Amino acid sequence: MNLAAKDIRHNPGRFALTAIGVGMLLMIVMGMGGIYRGIIDDAVLLIDSVDADLWIVQRDTRGPMAEVSRVPRNLVHRALAVPGVESSREFVHHTIQRERNDQPLRIAVLGLSWPTDKGEWIPLVAGRPIAQNHYEMIADKSLGLALGEQLPLGKDIYTVVGLTQNMIGTGGDGVAFFTVADAQAVQFDTPGEAIRLEREARVARGAESETGTLQPLLLERAALPGSELPPLGPPQISAVVVKVLPGADVHEVAETISAWGDVSVFTHKQQQDLVLRGPVEKARKQIGLFRVLLTVIAAIIMALILYTLTLDKIQSIALLKLIGAPNRVILGMILQQAMLLGVFGYGIAWLLGQRLFPLFPRRVIITNQDLVQLAFAVAVISLLASLLGIWKAMQVTPNQALD
């Protein structure tokens, strides 16, 4: 006869409630692990999606995912000229925060090199890639934008033509793809007044400079749009991404480019590492730590539960000892209950998690490996947690049956 099961049958409601409590706790432990994975996955997702062999970024910066990086637009052509390079594209990336329906809307803006890159590589769940140089965007579902929705950004209105799922930027914000021109229009959107002030300032600066004094006619040109002034270059881009020819040595190409004084070069792997060790490092550590703490707390709570379950059975344990039950019978009863609690708790955690995790604001990724790992952890926790109860049970004397 299984004493553990009989005891539970005697008071199934309490066991069920306890299991649900433990289950919820374990669900959070599970969720923490999933969030941890999600952060790592999201962080490198964009880098993986872009799928470049090399990233050319502003010299001595760690690239646009980690910090501000600015490179001139013509770097695309310079890179293309390097032997072994198959293609090079502009990469424009920045995060904006706007209001929509009184809710903050954070968008990781990504520029596509129109017309070479229309976003055909982007895994769409609805709609189509970008079909024109302006006013179209592909948005991630997490942004809450609907297909066909019109979103005003800066001076223009953009139409959502395609939807992605789980396209998340390093910071956890949904990604929206624009053409590079639009991405920059959004980024460098300057109000009319600012432009007027800037033109005035140019005139003022020019008037004070030697050239301005010697050639006053030059000052008249200061009021022209920036794009018509040769000394003012076009807006800069974040990076240039390069694909090397099949068979070409990535490191050789990287070496050639890194010899240029104005840029730094990272391989795909290096770029991933930079992001993981950089911006997400602290979040990752924090969640990792939190997860460990939660696991310890779960163990302590389970230990207390099993201890009280044992306290409730002191009389029975004393009686069992009195009629001559060996310790292994009593230990077995407590251990089995601990394990049952662990198993039920784990099952409940899994079931709850299935339903709740998709509702979390950030992606929760539960891998099979993590599930197995947690199962082992729960087994160990159950074992450790039962020690307190077992210790208590060992203190019981048969005499106590008569109290």
Add this chain to the structure above:
Amino acid sequence: MELAIQTKGLTKIYGSGNTEVVAMKDASMDVAVGEVIALLGPSGSGKSTFLTAVGLINPPTSGQVMIGGQLVLDGAVAKTRLRTFRRKHIGFVFQKSNLIPFLSAVENVMVLLELDGYTSRAARKRAMELLDYLGVADRASNLPSMLSGGQQQRVAVARAIANHPNVILADEPTAALDSHRGRQVMELFAKVAHEQGAGVIVVTHDHRALDIFDRIYEMEDGHMTEQQDAGVIAGS
């Protein structure tokens, strides 16, 4: 004469210094195989102390307990594995809280049998027979909390005799029974003692059933004396 139980100079002292209580002083008793002994005495005289000492669950401060000719307790020192010894050789019925609350009546009897190596099936069969014998078979699947005090006591008796012990110790087993049932239980003990050759000690206040006992001991302030003329008490 073969002895089922023999105690020599059992003394139990609780506490120390100012709070010292001598619960039992130099209590000696011999119980032959097949003999049924009544233990009488006022409340607090040390009857339960004696019984728990013989039952190997509350070792005496000094003195010896021998069961079946084997020295098992020398003072507080165990001479054998007491728990295993209890399981194999001693059956208990106590004043109260005898049963495991989360097991049904039949399971309370089965648990002892299974501990002793019975298969679940055989244990259930024997347990049911015993409950039937004690007139509580119809309550076999009830939890102790759903049984009357007398029914609980009878289940405890069933468990105490289940694995043919050499020694049965009962502490006021009939307190919760009417005199008829009480007498039945006493007769059952006598039967088990005679048929199985067990030594039985029963603490009782029920003077009406004393004629069943072979001999009568009495405790007073921790001192044990044998009633020489059982008939006098039984008749009084």
